[in-house]
Amino acid sequence: MIRVVVADDQQLIRAGFHALLDSEPDIEVVGEASTGAEAVRVARVERPDVILMDIRMPDGDGLWATGEIVGDPALAGTHVVIVTTFELDDYVAQAIRAGASGFLVKDTEPVELIRSVRVAAGGEALLSPGVTKRLLVRVASGLKAPADLSVLDPLTERERDVLTLVGAGLTNTEIGERLFLSPLTAKTHVSRIMSKLGARDRVHLVVVAYETGLVQPGWY
Template sequence: MNAPVRVLVCDDQALIRTGFVTIIDAQPDLEVVGECGDGRAGVELARRLDPDMVVMDVRMPVLDGIEATRQLAGAGVAHPVKVLVVTTFNLDEYVYEALRAGASGFLLKDAPPAQLLQGIRTVAAGSSLLAPEVTRQLVGKYAARIRPADGRPQETPLTPREMEVLRLIAEGLSNNEIAGKLVISQETVKTYVSRILTKLDLRDRVQAVVYAYRRGLVT
C-alpha cells in the first residue's frame, strides 16, 4: 500500500478546522499530521512536519493565508509545499492572489466533503484544481497585471510544438481540447505538458498559464 497523503490543516475557526480534520482523517489514504489557527503557525508547522500538502484558509490572524501560501509555495521557495486554499470568500481577487502566491487549487468552504477530499487528492497528486473555464476567466481579468511591461515575448527553452501547447494551456484549453485542436492523442498532449512543466521548472498548469502571460507568449 502507498503511504497516506500527509495533510496540515490551517484555519482560524476551530469548528471548521475540527470538521476538516475529522473528514480527512476518516479516509484511509489521507492523514492529518497537524492543525493550527493562524498563518504564521501554519508556516512553522509545515516546515517542521513536512506535510505533502496544506489546506489553507485565507483570512486568519497574525499572518493571512495568502502570505502563508507565498512563504510555503511561492517562487524561490527551496522546498515548496502544495497548498489548497479553502475559503468562504468567492471573490476573483482572492482566487487570483492565492494562485499568484503559489497555491495549486482553490475551493469554497461550503463545498461538499467529497469535493474537499477529491481536491486534496488532486493537488497532492501534482495537478491543479481549477477548471479550464475558471483559468480562462481569471487570466482574462488579470492578465494585464502579469504581462511584461514592454509587451515583448521573452525567450524560452521550449520547442515550437511545446510552445504551441503552452499557448493553448494558457488559453484555458483542457488536454482533450488541445488534442482535438492539434489532431494528436491525449497521451501525446500529456507528454508535452509534462515536458513543458519540467523544462520550465513549473509545478502545474496554473503556473504554466501565469508563466505564459508573464513572458508575453499569449495576448
C-alpha cells in the first residue's frame, strides 16, 4: 500500500486529491496539511511514501517544508512531489535542489496524478524529458561554479556515460540503445549509480549530471 500525504492550503484541492487517490486499491491517503509546518509534522508522524506538496502555503512554504523533510534521516523513504499551478514556477527549480523528487501541475489529468504517485513511490523519474531540460537549465544557470568533481570518483567510466545520458533525460531503454545495452542492464547501472552517489531518486541524478558539468544546457 502506497501511503500519501496531501499538503495544500486550499481545502478543495486537498479534498479532491484525497478522494481520487483513496479510490485506488493500492493507495491510501494517511494525512493532510494546510501549512508547511503542518506538512512537516504530519510527515514525521505518518512517514508516508509520497507527499504531494504545494509551494505557496502559510507558516513555512512548500520549499522550506521540502528541505525539512528531505533533511530528516527518519524520512529517507519519503518522496516529495511539488504540485504547482505553473510548469515554470520560479520556486520549482529550488524545490528540486532542496530534495523534491519531481513536480506536477494542478490541472494534471486524474489518471496521470495516480500514475505519478506510483512512479514517485518507486523512486523513478517524475519529469518528462522536455520539462527536465527546461528545469535543469534553470538549475545550471544558478550555479556559480561546477560542483566538486570528486563526487564522481566512485563511478566507473561506463557509469559516467550512463549518468550523462540520465542527465540528458533519456529513459533506460534509450540509454540501452545508445550504449548497446539491454534495458535491464541500463537499469542496473542506474541503480548502482544512485547507490554510489547517495541519490534519493533519478531526478537527483539529473541534478548531479548538471552540477558536475557532465551535461550542459543545449547539449541534447
